[in-house]
Amino acid sequence: MSRIERPGAPEGTTVNVGAAPVGRRDFGLAEEVARVERAALDWGVHVDALEGQFVRALLKAIEETGKRILRRSAILRRCWRRRVEKAKPSGVGSNG
Numbered sequence: 001m002s003r004i005e006r007p008g009a010p011e012g013t014t015v016n017v018g019a020a021p022v023g024r025r026d027f028g029l030a031e032e033v034a035r036v037e038r039a040a041l042d043w044g045v046h047v048d049a050l051e052g053q054f055v056r057a058l059l060k061a062i063e064e065t066g067k068r069i070l071r072r073s074a075i076l077r078r079c080w081r082r083r084v085e086k087a088k089p090s091g092v093g094s095n096g
Helices: 029-042 050-087
Strands: 003-004 014-016
Touching: 029 050
Parallel strands: none
Antiparallel strands: 003 014
């Protein structure tokens, strides 16, 4: 099985081609949104005030967009894997 570099991973990290991705799927979205929420409170943004409502809506939109991107990328990876499997000549990668 060949190996490829993993984008976004530490330099020199590789993964087997066709292997299922290892690690978290949310890339820390929830933690990052919570961190920004805490920072907004530290800055004195009031949750019930207009700016607080704006910050909350913006963070929710960013979080939902991130989740959609992650779902779509998972769908694309599955489709690509199926396409690669269909393109393999019969008997390649098997022990028989």
